[in-house]
Amino acid sequence: MDRLTIDVQKAGYSENEQVIQDIHFMVGAGELVGLIGENGAGKSTTIKAILGQLPFVEGKVTIHTGDGVYGYVPERPVFYEELTVWEHIEYCGVMREIPDWEEKAKELIKTFRAENYIHQLPHSLSKGTQQKIMLIIALLPSPELLIIDEPFIGLDPRATKLLLQIIDVEREKGTGILMCTHVLDTAEKICDQFVLLSNGTMFTSDTLHDLQIKCRLPGGSLLDCFDYLIDRDAYDEQD
Numbered sequence: 074m075d076r077l078t079i080d081v082q083k084a085g086y087s088e089n090e091q092v093i094q095d096i097h098f099m100v101g102a103g104e105l106v107g108l109i110g111e112n113g114a115g116k117s118t119t120i121k122a123i124l125g126q127l128p129f130v131e132g133k134v135t136i137h138t139g140d141g142v143y144g145y146v147p148e149r150p151v152f153y154e155e156l157t158v159w160e161h162i163e164y165c166g167v168m169r170e171i172p173d174w175e176e177k178a179k180e181l182i183k184t185f186r187a188e189n190y191i192h193q194l195p196h197s198l199s200k201g202t203q204q205k206i207m208l209i210i211a212l213l214p215s216p217e218l219l220i221i222d223e224p225f226i227g228l229d230p231r232a233t234k235l236l237l238q239i240i241d242v243e244r245e246k247g248t249g250i251l252m253c254t255h256v257l258d259t260a261e262k263i264c265d266q267f268v269l270l271s272n273g274t275m276f277t278s279d280t281l282h283d284l285q286i287k288c289r290l291p292g293g294s295l296l297d298c299f300d301y302l303i304d305r306d307a308y309d310e311q312d
């Protein structure tokens with residue numbers, strides 16, 4: 074069963090300027106898909122198209138969750154300046170009418186070892202701690218689809234390990250996860266599939282094994298395959 078289907082012919086920030094084109098992929102239940110690409114390739118724009126935050130989208134994005142609920146963790150945490158961490162969590166729980174939100178919140182706070190921060194203002198916290206708070210808020214409604222932008226930047230090794238464990242638990246529950254990242258060595262180990270973007274176009278959506286075959290790089294790393302595909306023209310010329 075799919076959690077997300079993206080079928081976008083073109084999309085962008087203004088009518089005349091398309092930033093991404095021909096993006097077609099799916100995220101299945103319990104699947105972790107890595108959205109990979111160089112700076113400016115169009116990863117964040119693709120995520121904005123999924124979230125309905127782009128003014129111009131030609132195509133269709135379907136979120137197949139029972140209640141249409143999804144969790145989103147942006148690359149840069151966004152908070153209300155005057156609300157404490159707990160007040161943010163409360164706001165999310167009450168506004169989204171999440172049953173038992175308080176209990177769930179306490180569990181998540183314990184999991185993320187964030188007890189000491191809950192009465193502080195998020196802006197006074199470190200970037201990694203802010204990211205943990207964003208994750209708690211994203212997970213509070215028990216979403217069946219999770220979209221995470223650059224989750225590993227700013228997390229210390231223990232927090233990274235914790236996030237990886239949480240990703241595993243979510244996948245076991247059937248949550249589909251789309252993760253945008255530059256940390257290819259980690260992505261390579263944990264993602265089921267990779268959507269590779271270059272210049273706003275998706276040039277492949279494959280497992281690492283299929284990428285290795287496509288690139289004729291048996292046992293090659295994700296970075297090797299990515300490099301090969303990006304420079305394919307140059308490589309082909311050398312063949």
Ligand SMILES: Nc1ncnc2c1ncn2[C@@H]1O[C@H](COP(=O)(O)OP(=O)(O)OP(=O)(O)O)[C@@H](O)[C@H]1O
Nearest residue numbers: 086087092110111112113114115116117118119273
């Ligand atoms: N708000 C915006 N208005 C107009 N163009 C934008 C806007 N945001 C991004 N772009 C353009 O869209 C293109 C793709 O950018 P995007 O942020 O999607 O790339 P990215 O793959 O997420 O890059 P990075 O890895 O650096 O975060 C770039 O050419 C960028 O300049």
